[in-house]
Amino acid sequence: MKVVIAGAGNVGLFIANDLRATGHEVRIIEQNQVVVDRSDAVLGVEWHVADACEVNSLRRAKLEECEVAVAATGDDEDNLVFSLLAKQEFAVPRVIARVNHPKNEWLFNENWGVDLSVSTPHLVTALVEEAVSVGRLVRLLSFEGGNARLVEVTLADDSPVIDHAIIDLEIPRDVTFVAVVRGQHVVMPRGDTRFQAGDEVLAMVTPESEDDVRRILTGA
Numbered sequence: 001m002k003v004v005i006a007g008a009g010n011v012g013l014f015i016a017n018d019l020r021a022t023g024h025e026v027r028i029i030e031q032n033q034v035v036v037d038r039s040d041a042v043l044g045v046e047w048h049v050a051d052a053c054e055v056n057s058l059r060r061a062k063l064e065e066c067e068v069a070v071a072a073t074g075d076d077e078d079n080l081v082f083s084l085l086a087k088q089e090f091a092v093p094r095v096i097a098r099v100n101h102p103k104n105e106w107l108f109n110e111n112w113g114v115d116l117s118v119s120t121p122h123l124v125t126a127l128v129e130e131a132v133s134v135g136r137l138v139r140l141l142s143f144e145g146g147n148a149r150l151v152e153v154t155l156a157d158d159s160p161v162i163d164h165a166i167i168d169l170e171i172p173r174d175v176t177f178v179a180v181v182r183g184q185h186v187v188m189p190r191g192d193t194r195f196q197a198g199d200e201v202l203a204m205v206t207p208e209s210e211d212d213v214r215r216i217l218t219g220a
Contacts, residue, residue, distance in 0.1 A: 001025065004066045004092075006052035006082045007073030008035050011098060015070060017042045029061055053081040055089055063090040071097040071114075076104045080112045087113025116143050135159065137214040140202075149205050150178070153217040157197045160219045167191035169216060172209040178202040 001024045005012045008030035020026045020042050028045060029052040030036050036047055050057035052073070063069065069086035071079035079097045086092040097112075099105045099119035108117035118141075135156030142149050155162065161169060166177060166189055177189035181200035187193060195201070205213050214220060 001068065002066045003027070003068045003070065004029065004061060004063055004086075005070045005072055006079070007071070007098075008032075008039055008041075009072070009074055011074075012070070012072035013039055013041060015072060016045050020045050027061055027066070029057065053078055053085070055085060058082075058085055058090060063092060066090075066092055068092070068094040068096065071095070073098070074100055076100050076107070080107060080114075083108075083113040085113075110147075116141075135218050135220075137210070137218060139210075147206060149207070149210060151203055151205055151210065151213065153201050153203075153214075155195055155197055155199045155201060155217065158219070159195070159197065159217060161195045161217055162197055163194055165192050165194050171216070172212050174206045175209050175213055176204045178204055 003019055003024055004027045005016050006029050008016070008028050012028060012030075016026045016028050026045050027048060028041070029048045029050055031049065031051045033049055036049055041047070048057070048061040050060065052058065063086060069083070069092040071082045073079055073082070076099065079100075083095045083097045086095050094115050095113050096116045096118065097108050097114045099108055099117050102119050102121045105117065105119045108114045134154045136153065138152050140150045140152055179202045180187040180189055180193065180195070181202070182196065182198070201217060203213055
């Protein structure tokens with residue numbers, strides 16, 4: 001897979017080294033030569049010293065050949081501009097963007113060419129809530145500009161689905177149960193899977209079906 005990464009800071013460089021180590025073709029666009037000179041990128045990572053917010057720079061980096069573009073700079077404005085250019089000018093199939101400041105997260109959507117945004121502060125908050133919340137739906141991640149969401153519910157003792165099989169529930173068509181974490185085991189949900197109190201249920205939902213899933217799993 002061909003991947004281009006904008007920004008060679010700690011985040012961008014880690015992603016590049018990780019992907020290259022697993023055999024992917026990786027290109028990094030970084031405008032600061034000093035950062036490039038000091039980097040410890042693994043052998044095989046291709047460098048382009050240029051501004052990732054300029055069309056000509058992206059053209060020289062052959063962005064149109066890439067299957068995934070990652071906006072990993074420390075500046076949200078740069079990440080948005082790079083994402084928009086990657087999607088609209090070069091038709092990159094998958095654009096992933098880093099959100100540095102949570103207050104800007106609402107901007108990282110399909111209007112700016114972003115397929116998936118990652119906000120570390122919001123993700124940590126969600127994981128904390130997931131660890132301590134029982135009987136409450138917690139949104140962990142959003143994909144495709146928010147049109148797909150990964151949510152989690154730890155089933156309370158009075159959950160309406162306890163002892164019921166998935167096949168017996170009225171589940172919306174655009175909902176998919178991804179996994180059920182039960183104690184130290186992960187159960188892959190099937191039609192005959194019966195829920196138990198304390199199960200951590202992971203599901204992919206849409207904005208339209210999220211409330212239905214909340215009602216089904218929590219009764220609220």
